[in-house]
Each structure stands twice: as structure tokens, then as C-alpha cells.
Amino acid sequence: MLQIIAVVISLVVAVYIFKDKLYSQEKTSESAPVVSSxxxxxxxxxxxxxxxxxxxYGSQTGTAEEYALxxxxxxxxxxxxxxxxxxxxxxxxxSFSKFNQDWAAVFVMATYGEGEPTDNAVAxxxxxDSPELEDGAESIPNLQYLVFGxxxxxxxxxxxxxxxxxxxxxxxxxxxxxxxxxxxxxxSMEEDYLxxxxxxxxxxxxxxxxxxxxAAQEPDFRVTEITDIPEEKVYLGELSARxxxxxxxxxxxxxxYAAPIIKADDLFKVGTDRSCxxxxxxxxxxxxxxQHGDHVGLWPVNAExxxxxxxxxxxxxxxxxxxxxxxxxDPALAKVPFPQPTTYESAFRHYLDISVVxxxxxxxxxxxxxxxxxxxxxxxxxxxxxxxxxEVVSDHSMKLFEVLExxxxxxxxxxxxxxxxxxxxxxxxxxxxxxxxxLNPNSIHITAVVLQYKSVGNSNKNVYGLAxxxxxxxxxxxxxENIAYSAPVDxxxxxxxxxxxxxPRGAYTRDGGFKVPIHxxxxxxxxxxxxxIPIIAIGPGTGVAPFRGxxxxxxxxxxxxxxxxxxxxxxxxxxxxxxxxxRKGDEDYLYKDEWPEYGKELGDTFVMKTAISREGDKKVYVxxxxxxxxxxxxxxxxxKRAYIYICGDASNMARQVEETLQRxxxxxxxxxxxxxxxxxxxxxxxxxxxxxxxxx
Numbered sequence: 111m112l113q114i115i116a117v118v119i120s121l122v123v124a125v126y127i128f129k130d131k132l133y134s135q136e137k138t139s140e141s142a143p144v145v146s147s148x149x150x151x152x153x154x155x156x157x158x159x160x161x162x163x164x165x166x167y168g169s170q171t172g173t174a175e176e177y178a179l180x181x182x183x184x185x186x187x188x189x190x191x192x193x194x195x196x197x198x199x200x201x202x203x204x205s206f207s208k209f210n211q212d213w214a215a216v217f218v219m220a221t222y223g224e225g226e227p228t229d230n231a232v233a234x235x236x237x238x239d240s241p242e243l244e245d246g247a248e249s250i251p252n253l254q255y256l257v258f259g260x261x262x263x264x265x266x267x268x269x270x271x272x273x274x275x276x277x278x279x280x281x282x283x284x285x286x287x288x289x290x291x292x293x294x295x296x297x298s299m300e301e302d303y304l305x306x307x308x309x310x311x312x313x314x315x316x317x318x319x320x321x322x323x324x325a326a327q328e329p330d331f332r333v334t335e336i337t338d339i340p341e342e343k344v345y346l347g348e349l350s351a352r353x354x355x356x357x358x359x360x361x362x363x364x365x366x367y368a369a370p371i372i373k374a375d376d377l378f379k380v381g382t383d384r385s386c387x388x389x390x391x392x393x394x395x396x397x398x399x400x401q402h403g404d405h406v407g408l409w410p411v412n413a414e415x416x417x418x419x420x421x422x423x424x425x426x427x428x429x430x431x432x433x434x435x436x437x438x439x440d441p442a443l444a445k446v447p448f449p450q451p452t453t454y455e456s457a458f459r460h461y462l463d464i465s466v467v468x469x470x471x472x473x474x475x476x477x478x479x480x481x482x483x484x485x486x487x488x489x490x491x492x493x494x495x496x497x498x499x500x501e502v503v504s505d506h507s508m509k510l511f512e513v514l515e516x517x518x519x520x521x522x523x524x525x526x527x528x529x530x531x532x533x534x535x536x537x538x539x540x541x542x543x544x545x546x547x548x549l550n551p552n553s554i555h556i557t558a559v560v561l562q563y564k565s566v567g568n569s570n571k572n573v574y575g576l577a578x579x580x581x582x583x584x585x586x587x588x589x590x591e592n593i594a595y596s597a598p599v600d601x602x603x604x605x606x607x608x609x610x611x612x613x614p615r616g617a618y619t620r621d622g623g624f625k626v627p628i629h630x631x632x633x634x635x636x637x638x639x640x641x642x643i644p645i646i647a648i649g650p651g652t653g654v655a656p657f658r659g660x661x662x663x664x665x666x667x668x669x670x671x672x673x674x675x676x677x678x679x680x681x682x683x684x685x686x687x688x689x690x691x692x693r694k695g696d697e698d699y700l701y702k703d704e705w706p707e708y709g710k711e712l713g714d715t716f717v718m719k720t721a722i723s724r725e726g727d728k729k730v731y732v733x734x735x736x737x738x739x740x741x742x743x744x745x746x747x748x749x750k751r752a753y754i755y756i757c758g759d760a761s762n763m764a765r766q767v768e769e770t771l772q773r774x775x776x777x778x779x780x781x782x783x784x785x786x787x788x789x790x791x792x793x794x795x796x797x798x799x800x801x802x803x804x805x806x
Contacts, residue, residue, distance in 0.1 A: 152196075153205040156213055159442055161192035162318060165216040168198050168231030168271065172537045173295070174220040174260050177303060180471070181216055181258070182443050183330065183531065185311065189320045194442045199230035203237045206250040214287065214314060215253060217275060220260040223634070224795060224802050225270025235271070238278040253284035254317060256310050258291035258303065264760035264804070266768070266795070268292070288313035296761065300469050301496065330444040331527040332437045335429075336451060344433055345449040347460035347614030349409060349627055354449070360397070363538070366409050366627035367396045368618060372553060374585040379697040385560040386652065386700065387581050388544070391628060394552040402546045402659040403635035403803070406554050407538030409627040410580040412465050413607035417458045419511040424529070425521040430455035436530060447535045454526070459610060462529070463536040465576045468510040470499045472532045476514075476524055485518035492517075505566040507573045539577035540631060542757065542803055544655035546662035554628070556581075557655040557700065562606070579606035584624050587611060635755065635803045641667060641715075644684035644752035646743060648767050650691030650721065650732050653758025654700055656803060657688055660755075665711045683715045684750060687743070689732040691721040691763075732763070733770040743771075744778035748790075753799050760804035 149155055156164060163185055167178040175197075182193040209215075222228045227235045243249045259272025269292045276290050291306030293299040315322065348354040350365040361367035369391035377386040391406075400406075421427045435451045438444050448461035458464055474493025480486035492499050492513065503513055510533065514522050545555035560582050561575025583606060612618055618625040637645065637660055647657045664686060671679035688705075692698045699720070709716045719735040736743065746752040754771065756764050768791065769783070776787025794800040 150200065150202045151205050152201050152203070153208045153210070155194065155196075155201070156210065159192070159194060161194045161442065162213050163191050163193045163216065164196055164213070165193060165218065166196050166198050166201075166234075167218040167220075168228045168234070169218075169220055170222045170228040171220075171540070172535060173299075174218045174228070176534050177258065177260065177293075178216070178218045179444060180303075181218065181307070184307070185314075186440075186443060187328075188311065188322055189315055191318070191320060192442075195444075197230055198234045203234060206253055209250065209252045211252050211254075212318070213254075214318060215255040217255060217257045217272070218260070219257065219272040219275055221262075221265070221267065221269055221271040224265055224800075225267025225274075226634070227271045229632070231271065235275065238275065238282070243282055249282045250279070251283040253279065254287055255279065255284060256287050256291075256314055258293065258306060258310075260293045260295060260299065262295045262760065264296050264765065265802070268294075287317050300471070304470065304496075328439065329525070329527045330439060330531045331446065332439055333526045333530070334435045334437070336433050336435050339433060339451060343451070345452040345614075346456045347411070347610075348449060348617075349460075350449070353614075353617075361629055363407065363629050363631070366407070366538075366629045367393070367398055368613070368625040369393060369396070369554070369628045370621075371584065371588065371624045371626065374581075374588045376585070377557070377698075377700050382697050384698065385582060386698065387556075387558055387560060387578065387585055389556045389581060389585070389626075390545075390550075391554045391556070391626065392552060393554055398554075398630055400543060400547055400554060400630045401632075402543070402548075402637065402663045403633045403656050404543050405540045405631040405633055406543050406556060407540050407629045407631055408556070408577055408581070409538045410536070410577040411459050411610055412463070412536065412576070413574070413579070413609055414459075415607045416464050416509060416511065417455065419515075420458050420464050420509075421454065423511045423514045423522055425523055426454045434526070436527075444531065447530065456614070457530075460614070461536055462533045464510055464533065465536075466509070466534065467504060467507050468513050470494075470496070470503075472510070473499070473503070473513060475528065475532055476522070479522060479524045479528070481518050481520040481522060485520070488517040489513070506571060507565040538629070542635075542652075542656040543630075544658045546659045546666065548666035549662045554630070555658075557652050557658070559652055560606075574606050580609045580611070581626070582606055583609045584611050584626065588624060633803070634798075635757075635801055637663060638753055641671075641680075641683045644746040644750050645686045645755070646689075646746065646752050647687065647755045647757075648689045648732050648736070649755075649757040650689075650763055651698075651758055652700070653756075653763070653804075654688075654690050656757055657690075657755070658701060658704070661686065661688070661705075661708050661712075661716070664716075665708055668711055668715075680713055680715050684752070685714075685746065686712065686716050687739070687746070688716070688718045689721070689735055690718065691723060691730075691732045693722070693724040695720075695722050695725060731766070733766045736767065736770050737774070740774040740777070744774050747771075747775065747794070747799075748778060751799070753801070754794065755801050755803075757803040758805075760802075764802060764804045 152164065165178045165182050167174045169175040178195050182195050185191045185193055219231065220228050257272055257276050259269035261269035272290065272292065276286060280286060288310040291310060293302040345354055352359045352365050359365055372390040372392050375388045377388050378384055421430055431453050433451050433453055436446045438446050470493050473489050477486050477489035477493055480489055492503055541556045541558055543554055544557040545553065558578050560578040563573050565571045565573050611624065635656060641664065647660060649657050668680060705718055721730045721732045721735050723729045723731055756767055758764065772787035772791050773783040775790040776783040779786035779790065
């Protein structure tokens with residue numbers, strides 16, 4: 111009897127010791143092999159998770175990722191389809207040849223610059239062009255897919271990445287389901303998406319033989335209010351674990367650097383109705399490196415009035431400091447979008463973008479939580495009627511709290527998990543760096559016009575650009591600190607809303623100065639290696655920002671050449687033509703005192719033409735000066751292989767400049783603008799001799 115008891119006890123102990131292994135074997139089947147969640151094999155990932163849809167996104171600023179999440183949620187909630195959201199950079203693609211016929215892929219592809227893939231999509235696009243894949247050879251015959259592209263019509267290569275990828279996939283034997291969707295970030299991204307998705311999803315459902323209405327309406331997140339956690343473990347606006355815990359590491363988009371502000375200037379004349387801030391940020395000791403032409407991402411916070419109003423309309427004003435833990439109920443579908451645990455107040459101040467115009471889809475979703483039937487009717491109409499939405503919401507640049515107040519001045523009890531699912535993450539705003547690391551090795555300069563304007567539908571309502579007014583708040587505070595400051599508070603500007611510039615736990619003002627979180631984004635906006643190649647740089651307004659860095663780069667190189675070879679060292683350099691434009695020479699001429707100093711060091715190699723549009727009887731723009739110099743520029747482009755750089759407004763300036771160049775080159779080739787001119791422009795772009803850094 112004792113022997114039997116001993117055996118039983120031994121078995122119990124063995125089961126307990128090896129319970130994890132036994133349990134995992136019990137849960138495993140041949141059709142679902144156990145693989146690491148970090149596998150780069152697409153087929154293994156699909157099999158192990160038992161999903162039928164994988165949504166890949168190529169995203170530079172986070173917008174494509176947001177649309178991937180929208181698609182995933184709708185496919186799950188509408189059809190009950192299991193979905194994985196995947197960063198293109200996280201997977202290898204050689205397993206596409208083994209893609210199951212019962213699966214489908216969705217590609218949400220942003221185009222960066224003039225037809226370029228985003229950084230995380232470069233490897234995928236290179237894979238599609240790899241020698242082992244042959245067009246027409248059906249290298250990936252089982253892949254069936256949807257594609258939605260994000261682009262901007264002001265660029266020549268509108269949705270270039272999505273179009274190239276689509277054509278290449280079909281050439282390799284893959285089959286597109288439905289029409290290709292193309293969104294225009296300049297005017298109508300959300301409406302383009304809404305117009306595409308219903309037909310695309312119906313085609314997908316038919317292909318996968320699923321029906322609408324079978325899915326359970328489950329939330330994506332579980333939000334729990336907690337109390338038993340030390341305050342030092344709660345994120346109060348910190349953007350990374352390293353920032354919260356004070357540990358060191360690489361500073362990038364996942365771990366921005368709190369850069370001390372060395373200097374903050376207003377570059378426009380005091381008393382004008384606009385402001386242009388130049389901020390010099392210290393990078394000393396941060397190990398942050400940059401090159402001329404790179405971008406700096408600046409992480410702003412939402413204005414305090416927006417935070418306060420949003421908390422109050424949602425009935426969270428008295429719970430602002432309540433700590434919340436957010437858990438994803440399907441990590442393959444929806445990642446928790448910001449650090450947590452956090453508080454309601456911190457979420458609305460630092461992590462959720464409540465400063466943007468609220469989307470039509472979000473309003474349609476929130477209608478079911480209306481405090482009364484009339485409010486539900488109002489929100490439903492705004493969420494489903496495109497014209498009504500434009501008239502009431504879009505034209506008035508209305509934010510979430512404003513629309514909720516418009517529908518009902520009562521408390522809206524919208525579950526916070528719906529808020530997390532629907533409101534986009536607050537993203538960094540990017541600016542062309544206006545300095546060169548050669549002359550400024552320990553600092554980064556930003557040049558930005560403060561964005562303030564009247565909304566279309568209400569001439570009395572002021573709309574404020576988020577990041578520039580955040581920086582303006584800091585600049586206006588610096589005048590009371592022991593930091594260089596060149597201009598008083600901007601009396602002619604409408605006072606912007608206040609921002610919590612002190613940062614989480616006072617981290618951005620703790621040492622007596624001011625700091626802002628930043629990271630550097632690489633760019634292909636680069637000078638050629640040889641100074642013998644002519645440069646044609648066109649940048650009116652703040653479009654001149656990167657060219658200040660370009661010129662500083664040339665000044666540094668000129669000093670080195672002269673040290674070695676004397677004053678004659680620059681005789682064989684190509685000319686640097688800078689075409690700049692402003693409104694009035696005595697009000698908004700950026701860096702007016704600097705250019706002559708650079709000219710002294712660069713001599714005849716630096717040629718600057720300034721177009722002033724609001725002085726004299728005739729308006730003069732950069733394209734007018736370009737046309738005047740047409741013979742010299744045609745020779746530089748066609749004979750001396752000049753590089754052309756365009757920076758600034760995409761919708762008007764960049765288009766008109768390109769048309770002028772097309773006209774010049776057409777005539778130089780003895781033909782027309784439409785034929786020979788267009789062909790030359792096309793060749794220059796293919797050879798990367800026309801580079802643009804433009805925005806709408």
C-alpha cells in the first residue's frame with residue numbers, strides 16, 4: 111500500500127514539474143506548429159495563429175498603419191475573419207510561394223516623396239525586383255490580395271509605390287481582388303478610403319466564401335482602472351520605457367531624445383501678422399547624428415483646452431488621475447497604441463491625437479453611445495452623410511469634443527476601449543533640418559512658420575497647427591529665462607492655446623531650461639559627393655530650410671579646400687544656384703543677413719536669386735527668376751549634369767517650377783514642353799537628379 115502511495119505521489123510531482131510542457135503538447139497539432147511570435151516566415155505565422163488575412167503596411171509617419179488597423183477591425187467585426195497586422199519590415203517574403211489559397215493579403219502602401227517606398231517597405235519592393243523572381247513565371251501563384259495606396263496628388267508619382275507593387279505582383283502570378291484603392295492625403299484620404307472599402311471587402315468576402323453578420327461585436331481592448339501600482343511605474347507622458355526609468359539607449363522614433371533648447375528666435379519682423387520660429391536644439395552627449403537634408407521629428411502635446419474639454423465631455427474630469435491598464439484582446443490584430451499603465455489625462459494630453467478633425471467613421475461608431483435619441487440621430491447623420499459631414503465638421507475643423515458638444519451638451523459615456531480603438535495615436539511632426547552637422551555638430555536647427563488660420567466654415571474660429579504653436583508656447587516662455595531670445599511675444603498673432611510645455615513630471619523644464627522630445631529621420635535629399643556638379647536649389651518661404659544646411663555644408667568644404675590649395679581651390683566648382691522667395695524683403699526674408707556671409711566664403715560659386723511677391727507693381731515668384739536664367743540653367747542641366755532640388759509647397763509652387771523647367775528643357779532640345787521637355791524631366795527623375803522635399 112505504501113508503495114502504491116509513493117508511486118501516486120511521484121506521478122503527481124512529475125505532472126506538476128512538467129505541466130507546462132505537457133500542456134503545450136496537448137494544445138499543439140500538426141496543422142498549427144508552435145513557432146516563435148517573432149518568426150519572419152509568413153506562412154508559419156499564418157498557420158500558427160490560424161488567421162486567414164494578413165495586412166501588411168508600408169508606413170512612414172504612421173498613417174498607413176492606422177488604415178491597416180481600420181481594415182483589420184472591420185474585417186473582424188463584419189465577417190468574423192481572423193486578421194494579423196504586419197509591419198513589412200518584420201517578415202521575409204520568400205515563403206509567399208507557399209501562400210495558402212484559402213488566405214488573402216491586404217497591402218496598405220504609402221508613397222514617400224516622388225514615388226519612393228517608405229523605409230519599412232524598401233526590402234519588400236527590392237524582393238519583388240529580385241533576380242530569382244521572373245515576370246510571368248507565376249512565382250507566387252496562390253497569393254490573392256487587396257491593395258490600398260496612400261499618396262498625394264500634388265506629387266508627380268501619385269501613389270507610385272502602390273501602383274508599382276500592384277503591377278509587379280500581378281506579373282509574378284498573384285491575383286488582385288477587386289479594384290486598387292488610392293487615397294489622396296492632400297484632400298480626401300478618408301473619403302477615398304470609404305469609397306473603396308465596401309466594394310473591396312465584398313469582393314474579399316466572396317473570394318474567401320464568408321458572409322457578413324457572423325462576427326461577434328467584441329472590443330479590441332480591455333481597460334481596467336487600477337490602484338495598486340507605484341507611481342514611478344506609471345507613464346505620465348514618457349514616450350518610452352527608457353524615458354520612464356531613466357536608462358540610456360539609442361534615441362530614435364521609439365525612444366525620442368529630450369533635446370535642450372539653446373536658442374529660440376522669431377525670424378519675421380516684429381509686428382507682422384505671422385511668426386516664423388527658428389529653434390536650435392542641443393544634441394550634445396546624445397549620440398544623435400544627422401546629415402544635411404534629414405528631417406527632425408518633433409513630438410508635441412495636445413493643447414490644455416482640448417484635453418480639458420475632452421475629459422469633461424466624456425465624464426472623466428473627476429477621474430483624470432485614475433490609473434488605467436490597457437490590454438489587447440487580440441494582439442495579432444490590435445497592439446496597445448501607447449505606453450501604459452497611464453492615466454486618462456496623460457492619454458489625452460500625450461498619446462491620443464485629439465487635435466485633428468474627427469473622422470466620419472469615428473462619429474458613426476460613437477453614435478451608439480449617444481446620451482439621447484436626438485444626439486444619436488445627429489451623430490449618425492454626420493457619420494454617414496458625406497455632404498453633411500463636410501458642411502458641419504470638416505469645414506469648421508471640428509475636433510471630437512466639439513462635435514460631441516454640437517450633438518448634445520451632455521456627458522457622453524463612450525467606453526474608453528472604443529476611444530483607444532478609434533482616435534489615432536499622437537504622432538511626431540517632421541521638419542527639414544535647417545543646419546549642417548559640419549558647422550553645427552552638436553545642434554539641430556528647425557525653421558517653421560507658426561500655423562494659424564481661420565476655418566472655412568466659420569471666419570471667427572481660429573485653427574492652430576499643433577506642433578508650431580506648441581513650439582511658440584515654449585518660445586514665448588523663454589523670454590523669461592536665461593536663454594538667448596531675439597523677439598518679444600508676437601503681438602499681432604492671435605494668442606495660441608496653452609500647452610503643458612513642462613513635460614511629464616516636469617522633465618522638460620527640470621534643469622532650468624526647456625527641452626522638446628525629438629528624433630532624426632533619414633532622407634535621400636542629399637548633395638552629390640563632388641562639388642564640381644552644379645546645384646539648382648528652389649525653396650521659397652520655409653522651403654529654404656534644408657538649403658541653408660546645404661550651403662553650410664558647402665561653406666565647410668570650401669574652407670577645407672582653401673586650407674589645402676589656397677583661394678584658387680574653388681575655380682573648378684560647379685555653381686550653386688539658390689532660388690528663394692518671400693512676400694516682403696523687410697518682413698519675412700529668412701536669414702537675410704546670413705546669405706551674404708556665405709557668399710563671401712563661396713565666391714562666384716554661389717548665386718542667389720530672390721523673388722519678392724508683394725512689393726512693387728508686379729508679383730515675382732521663383733519660377734520667374736528661373737525662366738530669366740533659362741539659358742544658363744539649361745546648360746547646367748544638360749551639359750554639366752546639374753542636380754535640381756525643390757522644397758516647399760507641393761500644390762502650387764512645386765508644380766509651377768516643374769512646368770517652367772519642362773518648358774526650358776523642351777526649348778533647349780529644340781522641341782516642345784509637352785514632348786522633349788517632359789521626356790527630359792522624366793529622365794532626370796529616373797536618374798535621381800531631381801529631388802523634392804515638398805508638403806501640401
